[in-house]
Amino acid sequence: MVAKILSINSGSSSLKFKLYLMPAEVVVASGQVERIGQAKAHFTMKTEAGKVDEDVQAKSHDQAVSLVIDQLLARQVIKEMTEISGVGHRVSNGGAYYSQAVVIDELVEQRIDELSALSPLHNPVNLLGIRAFKKLLPQAMQVAVFDTAFNATIPQANALYAIPYDYYEKYGIRKYGFHGPSHQYITEQVQERFPxxxxxxxxxxxxxxxxxxxxxxxxxxxxxxxxxxxxxxxxxxxxxxxxxxxxxxxxxxxxxxxxxxxxxxxxxxxxxxxxxxxxxxxxxxxxxxxxxxxxxxxxxxxxxxxxxxxxxxxxxxxxxxxxxxxxxxxxxxxxxxxxxxxxxxxxxxxxxxxxxxxxxxxxxxxxxxxxxxxxxxxxxxxxxxxxxxxxxx
CATH class of the missing domain: 3.30.420.40 (ATPase, nucleotide binding domain)
Structure with missing residues (x-):
């Protein structure tokens, strides 16, 4: 099955994206919206046709998401929004709930919100991006890819803290580790190049x-x-x-x-x-x-x-x-x-x-x-x- 997949990384004042043609893993477009919420935001995008680099209006993540899709349409990267089959969202913390990527439903959203207490700089803005894309691309499958997932193999002796064990059982207080997609990519690259x-x-x-x-x-x-x-x-x-x-x-x-x-x-x-x-x-x-x-x-x-x-x-x-x-x-x-x-x-x-x-x-x-x-x-x-x-x- 050939599909166009958007990879999204939402920051507090930025939205980075790459549009892939899968499973060939061809990058069709890539770019970002910076300074979201400021008087002047900035948009860059690189496609086969060239590069876009301009100041824009993006007072919210909703506007930034609309801008990305509008630009993909305007530059004829896609002819209609329904061409995008899936949107993958980088989410900082999956806590004890998720050890792999999951399709986002209402429960997943609730848990990402709940885990904002553990990743206050990241989970809330990750959720903003998810909700903005769900609203604009209701036909696309939305998937959460967690920074913590690749670290789920950390053994308990390395993961637990020396505080009463009850807090681990009650709140899941343990080491989760982060930057999982990056460390996983590096691992696979080393395995491939230097087995x-x-x-x-x-x-x-x-x-x-x-x-x-x-x-x-x-x-x-x-x-x-x-x-x-x-x-x-x-x-x-x-x-x-x-x-x-x-x-x-x-x-x-x-x-x-x-x-x-x-x-x-x-x-x-x-x-x-x-x-x-x-x-x-x-x-x-x-x-x-x-x-x-x-x-x-x-x-x-x-x-x-x-x-x-x-x-x-x-x-x-x-x-x-x-x-x-x-x-x-x-x-x-x-x-x-x-x-x-x-x-x-x-x-x-x-x-x-x-x-x-x-x-x-x-x-x-x-x-x-x-x-x-x-x-x-x-x-x-x-x-x-x-x-x-x-x-x-």
Whole structure:
């Protein structure tokens, strides 16, 4: 069955999309609407006919969705809306409910909404995108693809927290891990390209949001994120791991309420909070060269946290065959990759700096004991595949 599938990634002020012809996995169109809700939004789209790049009006996700469909029609990418057979939505948290992609019905929507408490920056806007597309494309199958699904194989000993077990039974409090479609894509790429080096993989998804996964024989055994996407690595504006006693301390000494603490940890911490300058690695690297000490400190902390998790996961895997860097920072920042890997010379890692600077697929030397790779992630194709699998033949 040939079908046109839209892969959707809804952010708080953005909507990214790719339209695929399945099962050939041909990208028919791709683009995004940025700055949703602001006075001027911005729309970009790339098709076989060329590129669109213009300011637009999009005061809500409903308007952004309508804009995408209108542009697909106007550019004759589709002749009518009914050509789109399915829409796959990236959803941050499926909690204990979902270990695989599901067709969205009223119950699924209710659970995504309920799980917004665990992913407050993501689930609510994911749901906005779902409801907007359901309204505009009622004939299309809507499928939720969860960031947590690929991590469902994390064993209990790695997933549970050392708090009373009753809270796990009552609320499902455990590590869920995130960025599942990205880590799954990386796993499959390594298995395909380097099959003999694919049994013990450490996948480093480094972007504004960042996570690291330990993957053994194609299954996740650990992920740096936790009950929510706040845990683990230091990120653009998220704190990552910290001593939980800090929270009541701040509550008492700063008079912060629960919402203010959530906002502090999710939106005012990480690279931004430490540097006081920017949450963008590129800005911080430039500032470091200009002598900005807190920018340099933020970068050093970011690198150290990544090294700590890689070291821990190498031990957990009882050795590592391949380390992969992906996502915005992982794919493009040779400085960060080089600094991270310097720590693992004792394990026999040898980086080829010429290949690293060029963002080549293989950035390790031939005599390196560990294969070190740079692989651009493709979460959208994983969403499209999961969506297409729900069509009956």
């Amino acid at each position: 003999t080096m694919s049994h013990k993989i450490i996948s480093c998804h480094l972007g504004s949001g960042a996570s690291i996964s330990a993957i053994k024989d194609g299954q996740t055994i650990d992920n740096s994120m936790g009950f929510t996407p706040l845990a683990g690595l230091m990120m653009g504006t998220r704190s990552g791991d910290l001593d939980p006693q800090i929270l009541p301390f701040l509550q008492e000494h700063e008079g912060l309420d629960i919402q203010e603490i959530k906002n502090l940890l999710n939106a005012k911490s990480g690279l931004l909070g430490v540097s006081g300058y920017s949450n963008d690695i590129r800005d911080l690297e430039k500032a470091q060269k200009e002598g900005h000490q807190r920018a340099a400190l933020a970068l050093a902390m970011f690198i150290h946290r990544i090294q700590t998790y890689i070291g821990a996961y190498a031990a957990e895997l009882n050795g590592v065959e391949t380390i992969v860097f992906t996502a915005g920072i992982g794919e493009h920042d040779s400085y960060i990759r080089s600094k991270i890997m310097q720590q693992f010379a004792y394990l026999g890692v040898r980086i080829d700096e010429t290949q690293n600077q060029a963002n080549e697929l293989v950035i390790s030397q031939r005599d390196s004991a560990i294969n070190v790779l740079v692989i651009p992630t493709d979460e959208e194709i994983m969403i499209a595949r999961d969506t297409y699998q729900h069509f009956s033949y």
